[in-house]
Amino acid sequence: MSLLVTHARLITIPAGTADPGYIEDGWMLIEDGRIAAIGSGTPDAAADETLDVAGAFVAPGFVSSHSHLFTSGLRGLGVADTLYGWCDAMLGTTAHMTPEQLYWSTLHGSLDFLSNGVTTAYNFTDPLQAWESMVDGKRTGTAGIRGLEYHYRQPDGTLDAGIRFVDASGMDVTVGSSDEVFDRFAAEVAHTRAMDADFALGSSIMGQVQWSPHPEAAEFEVEAMRRYGVTNQAHFLESPEAVEHQQSKFALYRDAGALGLGLMFGHFIQTTPEIIAESVAGGASMSWQPASNGRLASGVALVPEMLEMGMKVGVGLDDQACTDVSDPWQNMRMGIYMQRARTKDPLSMMPELMLRLHTLGGAEIMGVDDRVGSLEVGKFADFVVVDPRMPDVGPLWHPVRSYVLAMSPRNLKAVYVGGRLVSENGVSTNPLAAEASAKVHELPAAVIPLRGHPH
Template identity: 90%
Template sequence: MSLLVTHARLITVPAGTDDPGYVEDGWMLVGDDGRIAALGAGTPPVGTTADETLDVAGAFVAPGFVSSHSHLFTSGLRGLGVADTLYGWCDAMLGTTAHMSADQLYWATLHGSLDFLSNGVTTAYNFTDPLQAWEPMVDGKRTGTAGLRGLEYHWRQAEGTRDSGIRFVDAAGMDVTAGTPDEVFDRFAAEVAYTRTFDADYALGSSIMGQVQWSPHPDAAAFEVEAMRRFGVTNQAHFLESPEAVEHQQSKFALYRDAGALELGLVFGHFIQTTPEIIAQSVAGGAAMSWQPASNGRLASGTALVPEMLAMGMKVGVGLDDQACTDVSDPWQNMRIGIYAQRARTKDPLSMMPEQMLRLHTLGSAEIMGVADRVGSLEVGKFADFVVVDPRRPDVGPLWHPVRSYVLAMSPRNLKAVYVGGRLVNADGVSTNPLAEEASAKVHELPAAVIPLRGHPH
């Protein structure tokens, strides 16, 4: 069904320019295929018609947010590990999922995906909980001998994402210490093959959850590079995140570099505990990074040198990470934390401006995920994934600089509607998904089901 949006404060975030593409009073036409057919300033040309007209009466219409680093299965695990940095927090959170079934992970992932949509995030890079269960880190290391769960553990998480209606890139760990090389590649191939049966308009791609920081296997990077080439997938690695065992983490950079991962477009998630040499070699090799401001603050990980990386030519996206370490999936909060953290670190307000931050959390994220041809901005031919944000409910006062106010003064309270492919998926915080109520009920059952198995996580 086609849709005509009128009287919109359009923020289009077009590619190829730093201009946010603001239009004070504009319109947008969505075709039957869910893609943007036309848009412009003023009123639509005479004869422009659609099956439905949405008059937003001066509200912002902007691209749905893109989270370039997310763990949607964590939606039932908020508030854990508050007194810990990364590894202790993982013990609390992933030590809990180790006792969850594939079906429980399905409902948790569906709940997390709907939560993202309710907050205006329409596309996510989603790390699934690996098949190999979590084991505690000791001095930044682990043995890699934890038990392996069946393929349905990944498949059910992928189904939860799919059934929510969010667009996503599905990332799976290779767990290279579990089995022979042939078994490792066959297992990963089965994970990729399954998600490739989904609707390609929603399942936008497959990826590797890079595990070199976590894996004791000396050839973990080589396994991942071979899989990237063999299966045509991307790779994002949690890397140099935690303030613990920093020298050990840094020593593993050479594994990715020497295996050829940088040239294949490896994305480093977090990338905080770096050195000038590591950054320079990453930029020269063509690697990108995903920045998670709220998560980095929650886990006391530190502040990535994002302005410096951008100045050197590194591509950067922004992720909300997960509900268990950001607690509220609020992209406006995430943007503001990012801006404030960089300005506090550099003591320079120009080090991170609102327009730039918005681009990083939309088109920039889509670019490092390899999906910018389909999402991340409001441009003809792309999917009509957008948010309707009313600056008068609640009223923030005059919009002296509308785009800056959109970033600095808006919040989920102002978010009135979320559309994916021109279809309403959430209105005033209420999901249109028929599974939403059941997903909520299932997630609320988790404590009673899991606590007898592992005790109460800290």
């Protein structure tokens, strides 16, 4: 099956250059779900079907390099709290959810991402070990652990939604013997690797050193990275509480050898110049979540400085429970505005760079940029159709900059994954969408009696 997209304001985000790859009147040929050719003007190709977008933008689907899709039914919680109190409200609720409830909430969150133009996500699953409240930035690690089905049903929901994803699992090293920890994690990885590899793009570790009281948590994660060939993204230096304690744990990852294996730091806000320098030298990257960092009063990561030093950076939407609206344009604008307000320099974050970080940059740190993140021949045909005239934003003096600064989900007319329409005017084409919505709306009645009303 082939599709020819014509008369597009094409933004390709090619690798190896800072140029956004803008083509004023572009076309794109898709064959068997992948991009076969790209050009300008009159197409020199034919296809089974033609999609004339009549001057709308066609750009890569967004990549969220840090996401928690199971939280889609938990928006609006913990509004008066920073990270740890918000986790009490949100994860204190999921502690009472069943595997099937997690399946539907994950499916709902994945469809929500797709309907807002996000076609690939690095997805942290809710760990098997239930959430514990943090005290002075520490936890005991003694909470109970749930069965493997609790994890399995989360990537099941992601796959059934039709979003591409990297599946991240916590190792929960304080529960069980070493063999039990590795066997449990191996089973989670095996479950994901048995899925369609065009959608399940990889397995990863949800790095838990910042949360874990186990003195060898970093060594466990590094051994798993080597043993199973997986990546690792750690929530790290995020919250403004217990900063010295958080910073002291950087040495655990460094000394275990995690930096050289391509560790990703999620958030990476409460840093020091020394920590940044050692991370860059070691080969670590970071995922930046502007909207989440603002919502949780976490602070502003020093992204321009990190980029200048050579660190690779991706951008994530984090989750629906701490961004509330899965809007990648809002996320980009918040990132631009935060950095400019901090540095008082408009050049510190330009729209073209921000768009790259939320597409190809995210794919690069996730290790999937050979398949997604840009519109290039050979990659999956994952793209959005965005009409600058509905609603009309006026003349496009600088089209790519207008795409970042003036577009919103109101302008998003269609989302395609592998050349297949998955959302049109905000409405999912997935046959499970209505049931997912109904199941998520059942959550308050099912969960609140078990835990009391979350704050």
